[in-house]
Amino acid sequence: MAGERSWWGWGAPERALSDTECAELGALLPGLPDRPLPVPRLADLALPPVRIRPPAALAGTMTDSPRERAGHTYGKAYRDVVRALRGDLAAAPDLVARPRGEADVRDVLDWAERSDIAVVPYGAGSSVVGGVEYRGDAHRGVVSLDLSVLDRVLEVDRTSRAARIQAGVLGPALEERLRPHGLTLRHFPQSFEYSTVGGWLATRSGGHYATVLTHIDDLVESLRVVTPAGVAESLRVPGSGAGPSPDRFFLGSEGALGVITEAWLRLQDRPRYKASASVLFDGFAAGAEAVRAIAQSGLNPANCRLLDAGEAALSGAARDGRSVLVLGVESAHGPVDGRLAELTALAADHGGRLRAPAGADGGGSGASAAEAWRSAFLRMPYVRDGLARMSAISETFETACTWDRLPGLLDAVRTELAAAVRKATGSPGMINCRFTHVYPDGPAPYFTVIAAGRPGDELAVWDEIKAAAMEILAARGATVTHHHAVGRDHLPGYRRQIPAPYALALRAAKQALDPEGVLNPGVLGLG
């Protein structure tokens, strides 16, 4: 089990930035306060009164402790952290339930249906889109359904390379249990340490691997989902053409159509051969062309992250204004150096220069740049919390679009979004871009916006920037989310994107499965 988790911010409290580190970070942006906002003491905070009591049979699985309620109030979006720092816990659930098994999940849903109680399925709470936060007051009470006790790997099929896994297991625990079998799920979202298999499935998470098997969707053999209308368990097969896929219907349903309790997932042999390199480009556009060639080459690197100059500087991968392409190749079966050479040759064809091993250009050697980037990658959420404590605005949004639309999208972000940031904050701020995943037909760009906020008014500023970002994505034919899900924060963009008849069909399906509307009301615009 992981240790104690922060109730207000990302991950482990002991890994949060210190006050000094926060202040140093804040000094990099003009116009911020000298000192960070203090983290409030939980004991000082007022939680809303508990409105409901658990039924006797479930009392042992539920708690109304303030610490648990506070910790389950929000996900980990910037706006969640800001509200927690301000001590605003008005959205706290009445109860936190930790079912001991699937029977408890069914019992909670039965009780909720009878009692007009909303149930918000909760993995480890890493949502950055308002996915685990109940909004409104249409129900008599709210229960956060924390699946962390369902944390077992129930079966491993070495022959087919698959495992039956409970929804509540966290990333590191899962990999630890698979390691003795020589297997790995090889799904490493940035939230890996603090997110669960069930959360990945419910939100269609993207792994850290850049090509081919990125979305968790492709790793699913079958799902087991508890709905108010019964348990849906799909047949475990490597492929099927029997009607519209039941798994794809529940993948991405964000707890609104059912509670995923377990899944058979496809595994891989653990890689034994690895090689990485980093390549420098004078401009992002040239780097993007190289990445397109690589994505269409069939060489399928495990890592293929293009960082623009700002992103490279922020992560320490390069500080000379150039863009950096971090390439990685892996195999369980044989040496990969030849493949890496083919990749770097492709990059060179597009003007990329392989970083000298000696690291004379200010960013370390190729391999160590990759390492530096990975370590910065895992540290990013803590940095984001530090920025929030300094009253800076920090927004990340990610998308995917086809290659033909990429120049227009990048241009719109660099002009229209920059204008929106200036308008909202009074300063130009910083907008960085990297590709987190790439496909033969297009990349998944990830944007980071950092700007001085207006202390006390951060949420309004953030909302303004978020709205502008969603508008740009919709206008440029890019998805509102590639792997962060929709939740509640992405609803405006999602509503523009979802085909109207499909929205109608989803609502009808929701009504059939959850007639009382108790399951995570509001996500995906359902209920």
Added chain:
Amino acid sequence: MAGERSWWGWGAPERALSDTECAELGALLPGLPDRPLPVPRLADLALPPVRIRPPAALAGTMTDSPRERAGHTYGKAYRDVVRALRGDLAAAPDLVARPRGEADVRDVLDWAERSDIAVVPYGAGSSVVGGVEYRGDAHRGVVSLDLSVLDRVLEVDRTSRAARIQAGVLGPALEERLRPHGLTLRHFPQSFEYSTVGGWLATRSGGHYATVLTHIDDLVESLRVVTPAGVAESLRVPGSGAGPSPDRFFLGSEGALGVITEAWLRLQDRPRYKASASVLFDGFAAGAEAVRAIAQSGLNPANCRLLDAGEAALSGAARDGRSVLVLGVESAHGPVDGRLAELTALAADHGGRLRAPAGADGGGSGASAAEAWRSAFLRMPYVRDGLARMSAISETFETACTWDRLPGLLDAVRTELAAAVRKATGSPGMINCRFTHVYPDGPAPYFTVIAAGRPGDELAVWDEIKAAAMEILAARGATVTHHHAVGRDHLPGYRRQIPAPYALALRAAKQALDPEGVLNPGVLGLG
């Protein structure tokens, strides 16, 4: 455009087996008549009276010609061919509509909704599961909605390697239009010449390629679907995590949820490097182990078909009682001989012997065995029609299961299904197996059953064998279909497989999109 198509059997009339060829084929099985059933003359057949008239605005797009009605009565399942040969056309649609564009499709649906008329979307009619055959009499009339006029490639995006393609284009015409761009969809189902893009999408077809991108599902960027509740067009993106995938909802919906009119599909560069080999195994089980190693190796051959002894003999790939593994590797980018060598080495590790180039073992050289197999593959449907004319029973069924379940499935087919064949036909018949597709977690076995029938009673015998096959698949945890779809013939197996709450959700979605129940009533158990 393809030439005239057979109204009663597969493909081009001029490629059907002659009477003499039918008789020679029949002589291979004991107990069959000496001469084939004659193919009836259409002019001699009684079609049911036409019950409805097209509205004036659509009159130019509809016909009630007997030839058109006869040609649109059935798909191409064995039971379809047998009924056609008997002159049983009781299920003929009243009208055949050929919309000139999407507006016509909408108008047909509007009219059908107002007039209680069933609409059966029709690509090229290659369904082998009763997918295009209206059954029952719950509607005032039936229209076969033939999309063959919508046969254009509307846009090609060379940068992203994708094209916007109308639903009615046939396989060869599609590839012909992509060739000048250096691109290919590289989706080659056995029905390739006589099936359409829309049919592939509606039925989740499997390409001829054995690994990685097999199902058409993975090639879809976006779909455009006309439903009675409006047109659903999904956003064209390389990947998305915005809610349950709208495309996956319509893929496999078999015309029951909407009429797919166009799609953006992912393309590939045309392969320039190819190599193939065939490997012999003393037993199918050893071959299966080799295939598992290959499927889990990450080497991703383009072709990886394991034929058991009977299948190898039937297709001419080997006649000495051994199993044959046909391997093929392709690339648009560089030589593939090294990869082929790695694959044959893996096969050798599992007891496979590379076929000598000289072909001294009775089946030709490695490359020519692959060629022989491919040509036999495309000829199979015509042979099946010849068998039907000889009153033999010919049933093919295909599935997918995880590797751990494969031995149990193969055992059940070879014992229980063989017993069912003996019981139904009075003779042992022949049951062959091949793998058509393989995944890291399991193969897609394809079974061919050929037996002497009971002349005049073929349909009852076939139904009995089909029911036994579906029972075995369900009992052994294998899907009722990997790429033939569900239609109406696979309903008993599908009902055992579909999670009950998901069936509920699909029915609710169907009701929302098609409240009058006019779209292909009965497929997937919907409507």
